[in-house]
Structures are given as C-alpha cells and as structure tokens.
Amino acid sequence: xxxxxxxxxxxxxxxxxxALKSALQAGANAVYLGLKNATNARNFxxxxxxxxxxxxxxxxxxxxxxxVMFAINTYPxxxxxxxxxxxxxxxxxxxxxxxxxxxxxxxxYARERYPxxxxxxxxxxxATHLDxxxxxxxxxxxxxxxxxxxxxxxxxxxxxxxxxxxxEVFGFGSLCVMAEGRCILSSFATGDSPxxxxxxxxxxxxxxxxxxxxxxxxxxxxxxDRYAPGEPAGYPTLCKGRFLVxxxxxxxxxxxxxxxxxxxxxxxxxxxxxxxxxEGRQRSPAxxxxxxxxxxxxxxxxxxDPARFSVRPDWQAALARHxxxxxxxxGAFDRPWK
Amino acid sequence: MNTSLISVAPVSYYWxxxxxxxxxxxxxxxxxxxxxxxxxxxxxxxxMRLDDWLALAHTLRDAGKTVVLSTQTLIDSExxxxxxxxLVEKALAAQFQVEANDLGAVRVLQGQSFIAGxxxxxxxxxxxxxLVALGASRFVVPLEMSGSELQRLxxxxxxxxxxxxxxxxRLALAFSARCFTARHFRLQKDHCEFRCIEHPDGxxxxxxxxxxxxxxxxxxxxxxxxxxxxxQARDVYALGVHVLRVNPMSQGTLAAIAALSTERHPDxxxxxxxxxxxxxxxxxxxxxxxxxA
Numbered sequence: 268x269x270x271x272x273x274x275x276x277x278x279x280x281x282x283x284x285x286a287l288k289s290a291l292q293a294g295a296n297a298v299y300l301g302l303k304n305a306t307n308a309r310n311f312x313x314x315x316x317x318x319x320x321x322x323x324x325x326x327x328x329x330x331x332x333x334x335v336m337f338a339i340n341t342y343p344x345x346x347x348x349x350x351x352x353x354x355x356x357x358x359x360x361x362x363x364x365x366x367x368x369x370x371x372x373x374x375x376y377a378r379e380r381y382p383x384x385x386x387x388x389x390x391x392x393x394a395t396h397l398d399x400x401x402x403x404x405x406x407x408x409x410x411x412x413x414x415x416x417x418x419x420x421x422x423x424x425x426x427x428x429x430x431x432x433x434x435e436v437f438g439f440g441s442l443c444v445m446a447e448g449r450c451i452l453s454s455f456a457t458g459d460s461p462x463x464x465x466x467x468x469x470x471x472x473x474x475x476x477x478x479x480x481x482x483x484x485x486x487x488x489x490x491x492d493r494y495a496p497g498e499p500a501g502y503p504t505l506c507k508g509r510f511l512v513x514x515x516x517x518x519x520x521x522x523x524x525x526x527x528x529x530x531x532x533x534x535x536x537x538x539x540x541x542x543x544x545x546e547g548r549q550r551s552p553a554x555x556x557x558x559x560x561x562x563x564x565x566x567x568x569x570x571x572d573p574a575r576f577s578v579r580p581d582w583q584a585a586l587a588r589h590x591x592x593x594x595x596x597x598g599a600f601d602r603p604w605k
Numbered sequence: 606m607n608t609s610l611i612s613v614a615p616v617s618y619y620w621x622x623x624x625x626x627x628x629x630x631x632x633x634x635x636x637x638x639x640x641x642x643x644x645x646x647x648x649x650x651x652x653m654r655l656d657d658w659l660a661l662a663h664t665l666r667d668a669g670k671t672v673v674l675s676t677q678t679l680i681d682s683e684x685x686x687x688x689x690x691x692l693v694e695k696a697l698a699a700q701f702q703v704e705a706n707d708l709g710a711v712r713v714l715q716g717q718s719f720i721a722g723x724x725x726x727x728x729x730x731x732x733x734x735x736l737v738a739l740g741a742s743r744f745v746v747p748l749e750m751s752g753s754e755l756q757r758l759x760x761x762x763x764x765x766x767x768x769x770x771x772x773x774x775r776l777a778l779a780f781s782a783r784c785f786t787a788r789h790f791r792l793q794k795d796h797c798e799f800r801c802i803e804h805p806d807g808x809x810x811x812x813x814x815x816x817x818x819x820x821x822x823x824x825x826x827x828x829x830x831x832x833x834x835x836x837q838a839r840d841v842y843a844l845g846v847h848v849l850r851v852n853p854m855s856q857g858t859l860a861a862i863a864a865l866s867t868e869r870h871p872d873x874x875x876x877x878x879x880x881x882x883x884x885x886x887x888x889x890x891x892x893x894x895x896x897x898a
C-alpha cells in the first residue's frame with residue numbers, strides 16, 4: 268500500500284486568461300482550461316482560450332511552478348475526430364502538463380502519439396469503480412481519474428486504497444446530479460448535450476418570458492421553471508427545474524445547490540486523494556479568485572494540522588456567496604438522502 | 606425484405622416477479638430473436654436474483670432465443686461491482702454472451718465476445734476499434750445519434766462488428782447516485798420501500814403546463830415519450846444495422862415486435878398519456894416527433 272499523502276493538489280477552473288491568472292495568484296496548484304470549440308465540456312460563447320492566451324498562461328504557470336491541464340473531454344462524433352486529435356496535438360505542443368480526456372479512441376491516440384503526455388480520465392469518462400479505472404490504466408496508462416460525483420466518501424476511500432491511479436474529486440461548485448458522460452437530458456430537450464456539443468442546457472435554447480409578474484424559464488420551449496414576483500431566478504439547468512410528479516410540484520431531480528466539501532478536507536487528505544477540483548470555467552475571475560483563495564487557506568490549514576481543522580465561518584461565508592441558490596451540500600459524499 | 610434481427614432490451618422497470626415471467630413467456634412466443642436479461646438500473650431490486658435470471662435465460666434459450674445477460678449501468682458501490690463480476694462469471698460459464706454497460710464490465714469481459722451496451726459512448730470508429738480489440742462483437746448505438754451520424758459511423762466501423770439500434774421504447778437519458786422515486790416519496794434511498802415496484806412504467810414527470818416530459822425510474826431518468834422508428838425500420842436495415850432493439854414497456858412491446866417482424870406498421874398502442882418521439886433520428890432534439898409519410 269502506498270503511504271498516505273499529506274498534500275492535495277488544488278485544481279482551479281480557468282475560463283479565460285484573466286481567470287487563469289486569478290487562480291494562480293490565489294494559490295491554485297493547477298488550472299484546467301479548454302480550447303474555443305466543442306472539444307471540451309464547457310463550449311460557451313465568450314469562454315475559453317486562443318492559442319496565444321494559452322501560451323501566455325502556460326508560460327506564467329510554469330514560471331510560478333504550477334501546472335496547466337487541457338480539458339478535451341467531449342466525445343467526437345463520427346467523421347469529426349480530426350478536430351479532437353488536433354486539440355491533443357496542440358496541448359502537447361503548447362506544453363500541457365496533462366490532458367483530461369474521456370473518449371477511449373482519443374486516449375489511444377494520445378498515448379500512441381505522445382507517450383510522454385500525462386493522461387487524466389475526465390469525469391465525463393464515468394469511471395465509478397475499480398474495474399473501469401483499472402481498465403483505463405491498463406489500456407492507456409492514465410495517471411489520474413476524476414471521479415464522478417456519485418460516490419460516497421467510503422467508496423472514494425476504498426478506491427484510493429484499491430488503485431495506483433491518482434484520485435481527483437470535486438470539492439466545490441455547481442453540482443451535477445447525474446453521472447457525467449451518461450446524461451443526455453439536455454440533448455433530449457435541445458439537441459445539444461455535454462457529450463456531443465460540450466454544453467448542457469445551452470444558452471441559445473433558453474428563453475425568459477415575463478407574464479403577469481411571473482417569470483418563465485424555457486429551454487427549447489419546455490417550461491423548466493416559473494418564478495413568482497420577486498422570487499430569485501437561477502439559470503434554467505434542466506435537472507434543477509421544478510416539475511410535477513403525481514401533481515406535486517417540486518425540484519423533482521435536484522434543488523439548485525452547489526457542492527461544498529470544505530469540511531471534508533482532512534478526511535480527503537487522510538484517505539490519500541491526490542487532487543481537489545473546483546468547478547466553474549464559466550464563472551468570473553472574481554469567483555475563481557475568491558473560491559481558490561478560500562480553499563487554499565482551508566487546505567493549508569488541513570495539511571498543517573488535520574486533527575485540529577475546523578471550518579472558519581469566514582470561509583463558509585465566502586463560499587456561500589458563490590453557491591448556486593446560496594445553498595450548499597456535500598452531495599454524494601455524505602448522501603443525506605441515503 | 607427486412608432481415609434485421611429483433612432484440613428485446615433488458616426490462617428497466619421493477620416489475621413483480623410473476624409479471625416479469627409472464628412477459629418473458631410472451632417474448633418466448635414472439636418474433637424477437639435476441640433477448641437481453643438482467644437488472645440494469647438498481648442493485649437493490651431483488652424480485653429476481655442472479656440464479657433466477659440464469660434459469661430464465663436457459664428457458665428462453667430452449668425456446669430458440671439468443672440470450673444475453675446485461676450488467677448494471679451505473680456501478681457505484683463495491684457490492685454492485687461484485688455482483689457484476691458474479692454475473693459475468695456465471696453467464697460465461699453457461700455460455701451466454703454478456704452486454705457490458707460500463708467500462709468496468711468491459712474490463713471483466715475482455716478477451717470474450719461481448720456486446721458493448723448503449724451507454725459506453727462509442728461515437729466513432731476509433732473507440733469502436735478499441736472495443737473490438739477487447740472482444741466486442743456488437744455495439745449498441747448511442748441513443749442521441751442521428752440517422753446521418755449513424756451513416757457516417759458505419760463508414761468507420763471495424764470489419765465484423767455488428768451494430769444494434771434502439772427503434773422502439775422509452776429512452777434511458779440519465780443515471781444518478783440519487784433515487785428519484787425514493788426522493789419523490791420522501792424516502793431515503795437505502796430505505797426506499799421498493800416503491801418503484803408500484804410504477805411498472807415509471808413515474809411520469811410533467812412540466813407545469815402538464816406537458817409530458819420525463820419518466821422517473823429509480824436512479825434512471827427516461828424520456829416520457831416512446832421512441833418510435835418502426836416506420837424507418839427498412840431504412841435502418843439498409844444502412845447496415847444488424848439488430849433492431851425494442852426497449853420494453855408494460856404495454857405495446859409485443860405489438861412493436863410484431864410490427865417489426867411483419868413490416869406492417871399499425872399504430873402500436875401505447876399506455877395512456879404516452880406520446881411518440883423520433884427527433885434524434887432526424888438530427889433534432891430527441892423529444893421531437895417528426896411526422897413521416
């Protein structure tokens with residue numbers, strides 16, 4: 268068995284160069300980013316990186332002794348793999364410290380073409396247990412897996428003991444309630460999904476309609492939510508809408524909440540989790556700066572003295588400001604609904 | 606003449622044991638040639654244990670069907686993982702093929718001839734070649750793929766790999782750690798009282814405008830609409846699809862199989878309140894219905 272780790276890498280989202288700089292200044296050990304196309308799971312207008320931005324970002328990160336990871340984590344559709352392969356070529360040429368991939372065909376391409384390139388299995392790869400992780404290790408030599416947000420702490424701990432592949436978990440950000448890579452709710456309603464377009468509940472399909480004081484949020488015509496006058500309205504992500512089941516109106520799938528695992532940091536450290544990921548490439552540089560610096564402070568405290576670690580109220584307050592619906596949950600880690 | 610095989614996907618709902626056995630007795634008499642068996646949604650469902658599934662598999666094989674045992678789609682606990690190993694071991698020992706519904710099952714099946722299930726995200730030839738190298742003999746097309754994309758995919762398909770496409774039945778759209786049926790009844794997942802057994806076609810989820818939209822089935826979210834590509838069956842076969850898959854519901858399944866086998870396409874009756882969709886096939890959102898001549 269490997270010795271228990273004493274540190275965890277803090278991995279921050281970078282939707283653009285300004286966010287990348289904020290993340291590094293706030294103490295992220297690594298940032299992850301995507302190119303401006305459907306090769307990554309946050310393919311939004313105005314987001315992501317040109318090659319010049321990436322060069323500047325990589326240079327800055329490497330000068331600071333930090334890492335840059337490239338998310339190329341969507342699934343190329345038939346006849347279109349060249350674009351994804353080019354993204355891997357670019358990542359290698361631009362000195363990526365790792366590429367985050369989900370598609371086995373692409374993992375094979377990357378491993379064969381660039382044996383020195385570090386490969387991470389994306390959360391979109393949906394590896395939820397030992398056999399799936401080991402398969403990707405045996406086949407492609409992945410060095411890290413980003414775990415889907417469906418596992419309890421006990422299962423995460425079991426995996427860290429069972430596999431030699433590094434484990435990365437989500438620590439903060441918008442909560443995806445479905446197993447990523449295996450959810451096509453968005454494409455069912457809009458035609459575009461995370462898998463085929465790198466988008467979920469895409470903005471081009473969203474319509475806000477105000478009528479008699481009520482605000483309707485529609486996704487390609489489907490009424491996702493209706494807000495009473497004065498009621499705060501969130502982005503109409505399909506799975507977080509309010510629907511009727513047996514005439515009962517509720518968030519039938521999930522409330523608009525964010526994942527916040529800050530109180531679990533000593534346990535994640537003790538079980539040997541290698542990296543903590545922050546979600547939110549679509550969020551502002553200010554979000555990145557505040558969330559990263561808060562988690563940096565908490566992680567440093569947990570690493571210094573895990574036994575005496577307690578979550579400071581100002582940390583919670585800072586994170587709460589960036590939580591969806593101002594609510595947070597520990598998600599599948601502690602499964603309050605279990 | 607359409608000469609594709611007709612397959613029956615695993616029953617995704619939690620049916621009473623006697624209802625399930627009655628259903629498969631009917632399937633044994635039907636024109637379907639390939640039958641997938643097993644619990645693919647929730648490891649807590651125990652009306653049928655592994656040995657019961659295997660006994661049923663033998664019965665259906667004796668009735669002339671090609672039987673495939675299917676693994677659970679989302680495995681998120683060690684007990685689910687062990688159950689998957691056990692299923693593979695026993696199925697192979699009895700010389701049944703297995704449908705791998707996640708990458709972990711692919712690992713356990715490598716070197717054997719297996720079916721790559723619909724949730725493995727095999728969208729292009731590179732990934733299909735990888736699956737073939739591990740032993741895949743057939744793959745089920747990802748549900749969101751359109752006819753034109755499938756045509757492009759089949760141009761990249763490795764030699765000898767068969768292709769299977771769902772042409773009828775609800776679409777399995779998502780899988781979660783949470784059980785939405787338990788959530789609806791304000792029950793904890795581990796103390797769910799097996800309430801999904803009271804809903805043999807899942808729980809309808811409607812928009813506030815009463816529009817049918819989704820179906821809750823435990824940790825699985827399905828379309829409310831029933832995919833209906835019966836009218837396109839001949840085109841599908843002409844593209845090079847070997848197996849046409851029917852995803853069972855409590856009503857209409859046998860009629861859909863009969864329609865596929867005869868190539869006459871009467872309106873297959875659906876449960877009250879269930880509409881049809883075929884949008885994916887036509888490069889549109891999956892929920893759309895495109896009327897065809």
